[in-house]
Amino acid sequence: MLRLLRIELLKLIPYRTFKILFLIYLLLMVLWLVGGKGIANTLGLTPEQVLGYPNIWNYYTLYACYFNIILTILIIFITGNEYTYRTLRQNIIDGLQRTETVQAKVLLIITLSIISTIVLTISGVIGGLIYSADADKGRMLEHGGFIFGYFIQSLGMMSMGLFFGTLFKRTGLAVIIFLIFLFPVDVILRAGILPDGSGDYMPVATYFLKIVPFPLDHVMSHGEEPTASAPTMLSLGVGFAYAVLFAGISWMITKKRDL
Amino acid sequence: MEPVLVTVQLKKHYGPIQAVNGLDLAVQKGSVYGILGPNGSGKTTTLGMLLGITNPTSGSFSWFGKGQIDDNRKRIGSLLEQPNFYPYLTGEQNLKVVALIKGVDEKEIDGVLSAVNLLDRKKSQARTYSLGMRQRLALASALLGNPDVLLLDEPTNGLDPQGIAEVRDFIRNQSAQGRTIILASHILDEVEKVCTHVSVIKKGNLLAQGTVNDLLKGEDQVEIAGDNLAALAEQLVNYPGIKRTELLSGNILLHVEEGFNPAALNKYFSDKQIHLSHLVARKKRLEEQFLELTAE
Ligand SMILES: Nc1ncnc2c1ncn2[C@@H]1O[C@H](COP(=O)(O)OP(=O)(O)OP(=O)(O)O)[C@@H](O)[C@H]1O
Ligand SMILES: [Mg+2]
Numbered sequence: 001m002l003r004l005l006r007i008e009l010l011k012l013i014p015y016r017t018f019k020i021l022f023l024i025y026l027l028l029m030v031l032w033l034v035g036g037k038g039i040a041n042t043l044g045l046t047p048e049q050v051l052g053y054p055n056i057w058n059y060y061t062l063y064a065c066y067f068n069i070i071l072t073i074l075i076i077f078i079t080g081n082e083y084t085y086r087t088l089r090q091n092i093i094d095g096l097q098r099t100e101t102v103q104a105k106v107l108l109i110i111t112l113s114i115i116s117t118i119v120l121t122i123s124g125v126i127g128g129l130i131y132s133a134d135a136d137k138g139r140m141l142e143h144g145g146f147i148f149g150y151f152i153q154s155l156g157m158m159s160m161g162l163f164f165g166t167l168f169k170r171t172g173l174a175v176i177i178f179l180i181f182l183f184p185v186d187v188i189l190r191a192g193i194l195p196d197g198s199g200d201y202m203p204v205a206t207y208f209l210k211i212v213p214f215p216l217d218h219v220m221s222h223g224e225e226p227t228a229s230a231p232t233m234l235s236l237g238v239g240f241a242y243a244v245l246f247a248g249i250s251w252m253i254t255k256k257r258d259l
Numbered sequence: 260m261e262p263v264l265v266t267v268q269l270k271k272h273y274g275p276i277q278a279v280n281g282l283d284l285a286v287q288k289g290s291v292y293g294i295l296g297p298n299g300s301g302k303t304t305t306l307g308m309l310l311g312i313t314n315p316t317s318g319s320f321s322w323f324g325k326g327q328i329d330d331n332r333k334r335i336g337s338l339l340e341q342p343n344f345y346p347y348l349t350g351e352q353n354l355k356v357v358a359l360i361k362g363v364d365e366k367e368i369d370g371v372l373s374a375v376n377l378l379d380r381k382k383s384q385a386r387t388y389s390l391g392m393r394q395r396l397a398l399a400s401a402l403l404g405n406p407d408v409l410l411l412d413e414p415t416n417g418l419d420p421q422g423i424a425e426v427r428d429f430i431r432n433q434s435a436q437g438r439t440i441i442l443a444s445h446i447l448d449e450v451e452k453v454c455t456h457v458s459v460i461k462k463g464n465l466l467a468q469g470t471v472n473d474l475l476k477g478e479d480q481v482e483i484a485g486d487n488l489a490a491l492a493e494q495l496v497n498y499p500g501i502k503r504t505e506l507l508s509g510n511i512l513l514h515v516e517e518g519f520n521p522a523a524l525n526k527y528f529s530d531k532q533i534h535l536s537h538l539v540a541r542k543k544r545l546e547e548q549f550l551e552l553t554a555e
Contacts, residue, residue: 010355014347086343089339093332095329096329
């Protein structure tokens with residue numbers, strides 16, 4: 001197991017696109033905290049109501065889920081690269097099992113999900129310390145369930161990236177189709193074609209609307225109503241099931257095809 | 260001699276295209292085994308199946324008497340078509356990936372790099388290597404872990420004459436150290452120069468398999484002509500040293516054994532009061548023989 005992860009890290013760390021994309025991700029995470037006042041403002045709320053404990057976990061993860069699109073694209077790149085460089089083929093020629101090639105990517109996804117969750121937790125704690133009203137400073141990890149929700153969302157999104165990269169092989173094509181799937185297709189299917197409500201747990205809806213819901217009541221009531229305290233078990237379960245499904249299909253494709 | 264590799268009715272069909280059509284190969288330990296065939300004859304497809312990247316349509320193969328398990332490949336160093344590397348990694352980092360996959364100590368990397376004269380460029384990204392350097396990096400990679408078998412697909416493709424000579428020396432060297440080598444090539448001369456055994460394939464079919472000496476050694480031929488070709492041919496039926504007689508339009512072509520004496524043949528005819536108008540002894544060129552083997 002550790003050997004597979006070491007192989008993946010050896011390939012990943014010197015990769016410039018990884019460094020650039022990960023830096024952009026980190027910048028966005030910090031930027032959100034810095035620009036949080038403005039965001040609160042546009043929502044008609046005070047900075048303490050959005051960036052203070054415990055609401056920050058709902059609001060921060062809500063946006064961080066979008067930043068995960070960058071990590072997903074990174075996974076599409078490194079998966080597609082293995083095909084365009086023909087290195088997947090070479091890895092197998094050198095003795096890796098087909099199953100191991102997918103396992104290695106899944107291990108990398110888990111690792112990156114842990115890292116991004118740690119980044120979110122640390123910067124969320126710091127942001128909360130800065131913005132919380134004194135009375136709320138002790139409520140640091142209330143609503144911390146969203147942190148776990150973010151972890152599941154990271155897993156699921158990157159697993160989706162693995163699936164798109166594996167299916168389409170060419171990185172550019174895979175990224176474009178992923179983005180199309182992310183915005184128009186899923187939305188049209190949900191709003192226009194599937195019967196009302198039945199598309200609520202489509203992958204994109206689950207990852208962007210269900211696990212971390214927009215705290216509508218909180219905003220409408222100008223902070224009078226509380227935000228949700230944690231993701232629902234249903235949304236976490238469905239989100240995790242998709243993660244497993246995407247990785248599983250990628251495994252089946254890799255197992256079957258000529259490389 | 261134990262076989263390193265055996266294939267049984269190995270087949271790969273792409274829709275209607277029969278890329279490999281029931282190959283039965285046997286490679287003995289210590290041999291330099293050539294797979295010779297024109298472009299598109301199924302060499303790469305065959306090697307791809309043997310290396311686990313192409314799924315056979317039917318048939319089977321076995322490495323080291325252990326069947327098709329994945330770990331077999333850790334004992335095989337291969338270069339399949341062009342070298343494949345992570346272009347943004349250095350030569351050394353690329354070999355680290357291979358070492359980790361094969362479970363080989365990273366300390367071996369410098370050794371194999373110096374074996375192919377790349378040690379001084381090990382810190383350069385693979386994308387900055389020339390074609391020849393990439394080929395050498397691939398050979399270094401194939402040597403990692405001291406494999407029992409080297410499997411090379413057109414290893415001299417695209418190299419200049421010096422590069423080609425280097426690769427051939429490399430193969431001879433490796434063979435001298437006791438490694439079994441499997442070499443796919445469409446170049447007859449190459450197979451003839453470095454291989455001990457050869458199989459000739461065409462359109463996925465095995466045409467011949469044997470030692471290079473038996474299959475590809477230049478054959479002696481004698482051409483004769485006279486007034487009455489049929490009568491000439493009749494006189495030759497019991498003549499010693501003739502393997503085959505071909506009656507052509509203006510002459511007779513004799514496929515003869517090594518050391519055949521044309522002067523004695525001439526005397527044999529003149530003793531019978533038959534005079535030859537034409538007598539030429541020659542060695543058939545290898546190219547012709549290859550073309551004959553692979554002709555329709
Ligand atoms: N992925 C594929 N899909 C369809 N046909 C294929 C595929 N790969 C190979 N073929 C066909 O299989 C046949 C054998 O190809 P292969 O690459 O094995 O030949 P080769 O002997 O290696 O030739 P060369 O000397 O040109 O490298 C060819 O007719 C080729 O077009
Ligand atoms: Mg080929």
